[in-house]
Amino acid sequence: MTAFVLAAVVGTLFAAGTFLLLRRDVLHVVWGLTVLSQAANVYLMTMGGIVEPSGDAVPVLAGHGEHVPQTTDPLVQALVLTAIVISFAMTAFALVLTYRVYQEHHTLDLLEIGGEP
Amino acid sequence: MTDPFVIAPMLVALLSIVATLGTRRRLGVQIVLSLAGVLAYAGTIGAIAWRVALSPGASPATYQLGGWPAPFGITLVADALSAFMLTMAAVVGVGALVFSVSYMPPDEQRVFYHPLFHALLLGVTGAFLTGDLFNLFVWFEVMLMASYAFVAFYGRAEHTRAALRYVSLNLIGSAVMLLAIGGLYAVTGTLNMADMATRLADPAAAGIETDAVVGLSALLFAVFALKGGLVPFQFWVPSAYRAAPLPVTALFAGVTKKVGFYAIVRLYFTVFGAAELSVSIPGVSGESLLAFYGPVLFCMAVASVVVGALGALDADSLEGVFAYSSISQLGFIAIPLAIGAAATTPAIRRFAVLAALVYALNHALAKAALFLAAGTVRDAVGTSRLGDLGGLAGRSPVLAGVVFVCALALVGIPPLSGFFGKLLVFDVAVRAGAVPGLVLLIGGTGLTIAYTTRVWNRAFWGDPSAVVDASSPDPVQLTVLVAFAVALVAVGIGFDPVYRFADAAATAATDRGAYIDAVDLTGGGGA
Numbered sequence: 184m185t186a187f188v189l190a191a192v193v194g195t196l197f198a199a200g201t202f203l204l205l206r207r208d209v210l211h212v213v214w215g216l217t218v219l220s221q222a223a224n225v226y227l228m229t230m231g232g233i234v235e236p237s238g239d240a241v242p243v244l245a246g247h248g249e250h251v252p253q254t255t256d257p258l259v260q261a262l263v264l265t266a267i268v269i270s271f272a273m274t275a276f277a278l279v280l281t282y283r284v285y286q287e288h289h290t291l292d293l294l295e296i297g298g299e300p
Numbered sequence: 301m302t303d304p305f306v307i308a309p310m311l312v313a314l315l316s317i318v319a320t321l322g323t324r325r326r327l328g329v330q331i332v333l334s335l336a337g338v339l340a341y342a343g344t345i346g347a348i349a350w351r352v353a354l355s356p357g358a359s360p361a362t363y364q365l366g367g368w369p370a371p372f373g374i375t376l377v378a379d380a381l382s383a384f385m386l387t388m389a390a391v392v393g394v395g396a397l398v399f400s401v402s403y404m405p406p407d408e409q410r411v412f413y414h415p416l417f418h419a420l421l422l423g424v425t426g427a428f429l430t431g432d433l434f435n436l437f438v439w440f441e442v443m444l445m446a447s448y449a450f451v452a453f454y455g456r457a458e459h460t461r462a463a464l465r466y467v468s469l470n471l472i473g474s475a476v477m478l479l480a481i482g483g484l485y486a487v488t489g490t491l492n493m494a495d496m497a498t499r500l501a502d503p504a505a506a507g508i509e510t511d512a513v514v515g516l517s518a519l520l521f522a523v524f525a526l527k528g529g530l531v532p533f534q535f536w537v538p539s540a541y542r543a544a545p546l547p548v549t550a551l552f553a554g555v556t557k558k559v560g561f562y563a564i565v566r567l568y569f570t571v572f573g574a575a576e577l578s579v580s581i582p583g584v585s586g587e588s589l590l591a592f593y594g595p596v597l598f599c600m601a602v603a604s605v606v607v608g609a610l611g612a613l614d615a616d617s618l619e620g621v622f623a624y625s626s627i628s629q630l631g632f633i634a635i636p637l638a639i640g641a642a643a644t645t646p647a648i649r650r651f652a653v654l655a656a657l658v659y660a661l662n663h664a665l666a667k668a669a670l671f672l673a674a675g676t677v678r679d680a681v682g683t684s685r686l687g688d689l690g691g692l693a694g695r696s697p698v699l700a701g702v703v704f705v706c707a708l709a710l711v712g713i714p715p716l717s718g719f720f721g722k723l724l725v726f727d728v729a730v731r732a733g734a735v736p737g738l739v740l741l742i743g744g745t746g747l748t749i750a751y752t753t754r755v756w757n758r759a760f761w762g763d764p765s766a767v768v769d770a771s772s773p774d775p776v777q778l779t780v781l782v783a784f785a786v787a788l789v790a791v792g793i794g795f796d797p798v799y800r801f802a803d804a805a806a807t808a809a810t811d812r813g814a815y816i817d818a819v820d821l822t823g824g825g826g827a
Contacts (some may be wrong), residue, residue, distance in 0.1 A: 204472070209464065216471045223478040230486035259485070261553055266478055267541040269441045273474070276448055277467055284464055294463055 189229045196222030209284055209291040213277045220270040224263050231256035306363040306378045306429065309386065311792045312337060313422035320414035327410055331401050333416040338397045341421060342390040349387050353380035357713050358806065360740050361422050362431070362794050362817035365697065370821045371495045376513045377431035379820060381657075384805035385428045385562050388661055391787070392554035393421050394670045400547035400673050402648055402776040413545075414448070417445035417732075420551060427559045431819055435644040436563065442528070443556055450544045450552075461564060462543035469536050473526045480519035487512045490602050493571050494674070494819035497812050500575040500589075514589060517572050521564070521593065528560030530634060531603035531741065534627045538611065541623035545773070546675030549619065553626045554668035558660055561633060568593055568641065570810050587652065590649075594642025597634055599780070600660065602629030602740055609747035613754060618674035618684040621755050622667060625748070629663045632721075632744060635719045635737055636728045646810060648732050654806035661798070662721040666709040668758040669784035677759070680771040691764030696773045702788035707752035709788045717791035720799070 200222055203215030232255075281291065288296050316337025323330040352361050360379035365372060399415060404413055422442025430436050448470070452463035481491070488496050488508055499506035500513065526533040533709075568590055574590040579746045607626025615621045633656050640652025676699060677692065678684040693700035703714065712722030722745065729737040793796050808814065 188717055194463045200477065204468075204582060205723055212468060214338045216468060220471065220478070223475040223482070226479060230482040234484065240682040258491075259482070262482070262485075265434070265438060269438070269474075272326075273441075273467075276445070277471070280448075280452060280460065280467060284451065284460045285453070296464070 185232050188231075189225070189233065193222055193226045196225060207293045209281050209293060209296070212293070213274070213281055216277060217270065217274050220266070220273070224266050227259055227263050229237070231259035252293060268297065303361040303363060303378075303425060305344070305353075306361050306376050307365075307388075309341050309425050310349065310422060310429070312341045312344055313418050313425060315420040316341070317415045317422065320418065321412075324410060324412075330414055331409070334418070335401065335698040337418060338394050338421070341425075343395050345383075345386045345685050346631065347388040348378050348747070349383040349601045349801070352378050352449060353383045353801055353808075357699070359802070360814065362820065365494070368542055369814070369821050371490060371492045373496070374435055375431035375492060376429045377494075377817055378429055379815060379818060380775055380801070380804035380808035381562070381566065381806075382428045382800055384657060384661075386425065387801075388557045388558065388664045389421065389424050389428070392551060392664055395668060396547040396554075396672065396786055399550075399777055400545065400779040401674065402774055402780075403547055403675050404545060408453075411453075412623070413453075416449050416787055417548070417551075420450070420556065422593060424555055430516075431448075433484065433493060433567075436751065437474070437477055437481055438668050440476060442561070443559065444474070447544075447548075447552065447556060450548045451540050452543075453545055453548075454543070457542040458539075462539035466536050466540045466543075469526065473523045473735065476519055477523040478522065480516050483516040483519070484493075484513065485496045490789070492817045492819065492821075493567070495821055497571045498576045498816055498821065501812070502582050503575060503772075503803035506722070508575075510533060510575050510589065513572065513575055514577065514592060517568070517589070517605065518592075518596075520567065521596070522562045524560040524567075525600060526560070528557055528564070528630055529627055530560075530600045531607045531627065534604065536608065537627055538615070538623045541626070541671075541716065542617070542619050546619060546671055546678065550668040550671040550675075553622070553671055554664035557626065557630065558664060561630070564597075564637065565656070565809050569649070569653060569813055570812055573810075574812055585797060590641045590646075594638050595640075597641055598638035598737070599752065601631040601634035601638055602736075603749070604628060604634065605740060605744040606631075609751060613747070614685055614750040618677060618686065618689075618755065618759065619671060621686075621751060622674060624671045624753060625670075625710065626663075626667055628744065628748065629659075629667065630740070631723065633659050635741065636725050637751050639728050639732045639737055641736045643732050644732075650806050650810045651724075651731065652728045653809045654802050655721070655728045655743060657802045658717075658724050658798070661791070662717040662788075665784060665788050666706040666718060669702060669706045669781055670710075672777070672784070673699060673706070673781055676773050679774040679777065682771075683767065685825060686758040688765060688767060690762045690767055691760070693760040695764055695768050695771060696778075698778050698782065699773050702778075702785045704756070705785040705788060707756065709792075710752060711748050715792040717795070717798070718788075719792060720795050737826045 200215050203211045205223035320330050363376040365374040378511045423439050426439030448467050451466045488499050490496050503510050510797040529537040573590040576587050577589045605628050608624050611624030612621045615624050636652040638654040640649045641650045674684050709718035712718040
């Protein structure tokens with residue numbers, strides 16, 4: 184059941200992100216990129232495997248040889264943390280850039296900003 | 301078995317970032333520290349190259365971050381392939397930084413120019429050294445973050461527009477890369493490249509579905525092609541290259557583009573190539589996952605060579621021509637890789653990687669020098685539009701001579717390094733019996749001659765225009781340019797050591813066993 188819910192969530196997020204990405208407004212594009220990278224993060228979480236938690240998934244604990252607490256795969260969580268930090272930085276940069284684009288072009292409409300410089 | 305010196309270039313680059321950030325208010329000190337930083341960086345890379353590739357008892361070195369053993373911790377691996385790419389980065393990096401001290405106005409150097417430059421080098425170094433798939437993503441991001449800032453550096457209308465496109469594309473690329481890496485982790489159960497290669501060599505034992513690996517590696521491949529600027533992912537290249545400061549564009553074309561190329565070589569030849577898989581595509585046969593990429597890479601290479609060259613024939617400024625030319629030249633680097641990927645014998649595969657590496661080195665030196673030369677022209681004349689130039693050869697024979705040498709190197713005239721690059725690429729095509737590849741190489745070389753001749757005729761011959769007559773190129777910039785031209789000649793004349801270095805790098809790229817041994821997966825007690 185969890186797998187289906189997560190699949191639906193990831194799918195919806197990707198759809199929403201792509202939709203925003205294709206808008207004419209630069210700000211929508213930036214939000215689209217943010218939603219897209221968050222969708223990638225949720226997907227990354229599910230890649231740890233949706234299984235009953237056990238100690239075997241954690242090499243540090245499995246090496247103990249005794250009974251270990253029940254845990255899911257901790258590696259994907261570390262990966263997601265890193266990815267979130269990176270996407271924060273990127274979002275901040277993209278927003279600053281959007282502001283700069285507005286200052287230079289006096290518009291946030293991609294059709295008015297144009298193509299080749 | 302960890303060697304701390306592997307991490308040295310990254311620490312040096314990091315220290316340079318901090319030092320140049322701290323001395324922003326004192327430009328003189330900042331420049332001295334920045335130059336010292338880049339020289340130290342080159343020095344550490346020289347040490348690595350000597351230790352892992354050039355000295356008699358050379359062997360790959362690894363560093364396990366935090367002392368965590370291999371499959372669990374993050375591994376840095378310096379083998380001959382990494383060392384070769386790093387050497388390229390160091391040479392172009394030193395040249396570009398010395399050039400930019402003279403080229404960039406002092407006020408603009410104060411605007412975080414030096415810290416960003418070192419951040420770019422740090423990202424590139426990390427990407428070349430990492431032995432961990434997720435860390436490859438992280439270092440790509442470090443490198444891209446600095447490059448975003450550089451594309452938007454001047455902050456006028458056309459630069460913000462180029463940056464917007466560049467940032468959006470690369471953010472989508474990063475999301476896709478994350479998807480592919482996550483998927484590969486789920487399928488193979490590891491992120492360590494050596495561990496992944498071990499498991500892919502025996503998929504049944506590790507419970508890996510190879511079909512899934514093909515799809516996920518193809519996703520990843522699209523991302524690397526985007527970073528490398530191969531057609532059909534080339535459209536961000538011209539505007540981004542024209543927007544960034546020209547010394548940085550030299551670094552983009554010479555080094556950061558090669559990171560995508562390096563990632564393709566490292567991952568597809570060293571890691572994914574281990575997976576056995578019967579491929580049934582017309583004209584290709586092979587029992588390796590790599591065979592799947594032969595035709596794909598070949599089509600992209602063909603399109604890159606043609607599209608890039610046609611764009612270069614049409615571009616209206618020096619850096620525009622060189623930016624399109626850089627798409628075309630990357631196609632030339634991809635052709636031997638495509639032939640090598642489709643090849644069935646290990647000998648041809650190794651030789652193909654060798655040819656691609658030599659060609660990449662030639663392109664890095666020649667194209668970096670050409671972008672720097674475009675910078676000198678823009679600095680001295682005030683414009684680099686082909687329509688406003690003319691007669692530069694009469695005004696500055698040295699500048700013209702450098703551009704002439706670089707253009708000949710791109711075309712592949714002996715005794716320049718480009719000759720050996722071209723020769724090896726042709727040799728690979730002949731040995732593998734790849735007739736379409738041969739036809740394309742000859743046609744592409746013809747197009748290279750066409751656009752370099754066009755630049756030469758428009759900008760360097762003829763009567764000097766008024767702006768050209770009033771110009772005087774900066775001697776420091778000319779010295780850097782001459783150094784690059786001398787390097788091109790020196791690599792061509794003293795080709796033997798370069799060949800041996802590239803040979804060691806190609807061996808490292810295709811010798812899976814040595815890579816896996818170097819990482820030493822047994823360190824974890826077999827858990």
